[in-house]
Amino acid sequence: MISVVFPAYNEEKSVGELHRRLLVALRSLGEPFEIIAVNNASRDGTLAELKKLSPIKIITLAYNIGQTAGLDAGIHDATGEIIITMDADLQNDPADIPRLVAKIREGYEVVSGWRVERHDSFGRRVLSRLANWLTAKMTGLYLHDSACALKAYRREAVQAVRLYGEMHVFLPSLLYLRGARIAEIPVAHHVRIAGVSKHYFLKAVKDIFDLLTIKFLSGLSGRPLIFFGGTGIIAASFGIIAAGVSVYLKVVGLRNFGQTPLLILAVFLVLSGLIFFMMGFLAELLLRVYFETNQKTPYTIKERLMNS
Numbered sequence: 001m002i003s004v005v006f007p008a009y010n011e012e013k014s015v016g017e018l019h020r021r022l023l024v025a026l027r028s029l030g031e032p033f034e035i036i037a038v039n040n041a042s043r044d045g046t047l048a049e050l051k052k053l054s055p056i057k058i059i060t061l062a063y064n065i066g067q068t069a070g071l072d073a074g075i076h077d078a079t080g081e082i083i084i085t086m087d088a089d090l091q092n093d094p095a096d097i098p099r100l101v102a103k104i105r106e107g108y109e110v111v112s113g114w115r116v117e118r119h120d121s122f123g124r125r126v127l128s129r130l131a132n133w134l135t136a137k138m139t140g141l142y143l144h145d146s147a148c149a150l151k152a153y154r155r156e157a158v159q160a161v162r163l164y165g166e167m168h169v170f171l172p173s174l175l176y177l178r179g180a181r182i183a184e185i186p187v188a189h190h191v192r193i194a195g196v197s198k199h200y201f202l203k204a205v206k207d208i209f210d211l212l213t214i215k216f217l218s219g220l221s222g223r224p225l226i227f228f229g230g231t232g233i234i235a236a237s238f239g240i241i242a243a244g245v246s247v248y249l250k251v252v253g254l255r256n257f258g259q260t261p262l263l264i265l266a267v268f269l270v271l272s273g274l275i276f277f278m279m280g281f282l283a284e285l286l287l288r289v290y291f292e293t294n295q296k297t298p299y300t301i302k303e304r305l306m307n308s
Contacts, residue, residue, distance in 0.1 A: 002026060002033040002101060003080030003155075007070025008088035009040040012049045014193075015088055019053045025094040029101065036078055037088070038070035041302075054307040062302040072163040073301060075153075083158060085168075087149040093188040100152035100185065109157040109180035110172045112143055113150035113187035131169070139173040143184055146170065150187050164287075228280030236273025242266035 004022055008015055019035065026033040036057045039047045041064040050058050059073050071085055082104055086092040096113065103111045118125055128147050136142035147169050157180050163171065176182050243266035249255040257263050 001080035002029065002031065002082050002084065002097075003036060003078035004033065004084045004086065004094075004097070005036045005038065005071060005074030005078060006086050006088045007038040007040050007067050007074065008042060008046050008050070009064055009067075009070075010042045010044045010046060011088040012042070012045040014090050015046060015049050016053065018088055018090055018094070019056065021090075021094040022097075025097045029098055032080075034078070034080060036074045038074045040064040040067070040070045051305065051307070056307050058305040058307070060302045060305075068163045068168040071168045075158055075163075077304075078155065078159075081155050083153045083155055085149060085151050085153070089192050091190050091192055092148075092150040093190060096150060096185075096187040097152075099187075100150070103183055103185055104152045104154065106183075107181065108183045109154045110175055110182045111152040112145070112172050112182065112184045113148040114143070114145045114184050115148050115189035116144075116186045118145075118189050135170060135173050139170075139177060141173045141176040141182060143172065143182075145184075146172065148187065162288075226280075228276045228283060232273040232276030232280065234273070235269045235276060239266045239269030239271075239273060242269060 004026065006018065015037065019037075022035055026035075034057060035055065036059065037050050037053075039050060039058060039060040041061050047058070047060060050056065057077070059077060061069065061073060075083055075085070082101055084097055084100060086094070092113070100111050100113070118128075128145065132143060132146050135146050151172065153171075153175075157175055158171070161171070161174065167174070172180075172182050242262045246255075246257060246260060246262035246266060249260060249262070250257055
């Protein structure tokens with residue numbers, strides 16, 4: 001069976017057409033399939049539009065904490081041997097699904113889409129290139145387009161992982177670190193025709209912190225590192241500035257090191273920054289242990305619906 005999972009937040013104008021295109025693509029495979037839509041507590045008519053569709057399984061989250069939570073809920077509800085993930089905004093093309101399925105059946109655990117001709121803003125493309133470079137440097141896995149939402153996974157590989165934060169972007173890298181075989185194929189990418197993009201600069205910053213978490217904690221992720229790590233970087237930065245000013249005053253002969261508290265302040269701030277950063281990693285570890293040992297997730301499913 002093939003399972004297609006897509007999270008949707010305020011995509012009332014897109015979900016109907018996406019479902020129609022999915023049916024065309026999936027029926028062409030000639031095998032059982034299921035379509036799982038995760039309504040991330042949309043504030044528009046997305047849920048009402050989803051209820052008009054059939055066949056479909058609808059999972060509604062009680063509140064929206066991001067795309068990753070929606071994907072995690074859908075992936076762990078899926079029953080197919082192959083799980084396809086994609087966006088609900090019609091920028092991904094369901095017609096690429098048969099090619100993803102064929103590639104994964106060559107023996108891969110993950111097949112990632114590569115949007116060769118992207119229809120995104122210049123700034124978003126630059127951030128994506130930076131993310132690809134950082135991912136390759138920190139995990140050893142190079143993908144042309146790690147942020148592409150259209151991906152295929154073998155169920156046994158992906159359902160063993162819980163997703164937190166913005167971790168879905170780096171899921172192939174996480175699985176690669178666990179020994180999964182990864183492939184990448186070109187896929188189509190269309191201009192967004194409705195709705196508003198959910199990507200912004202702060203999200204890119206969160207992505208980088210999640211990549212750091214995957215690198216240093218072997219995939220343990222959550223949100224404490226955003227606070228502690230950010231505070232640590234700010235403190236260390238001010239410490240470096242204070243040290244620079246202290247050295248400058250010494251060089252120009254205005255103040256010796258003992259005549260100003262700047263050097264002591266610099267040492268204090270740099271050490272504080274390091275401590276805050278390590279506290280963030282420890283908090284990430286504790287959060288993951290909490291969720292795993294208590295069989296809990298950071299999201300709450302409000303209801304499940306099945307239209308047949």
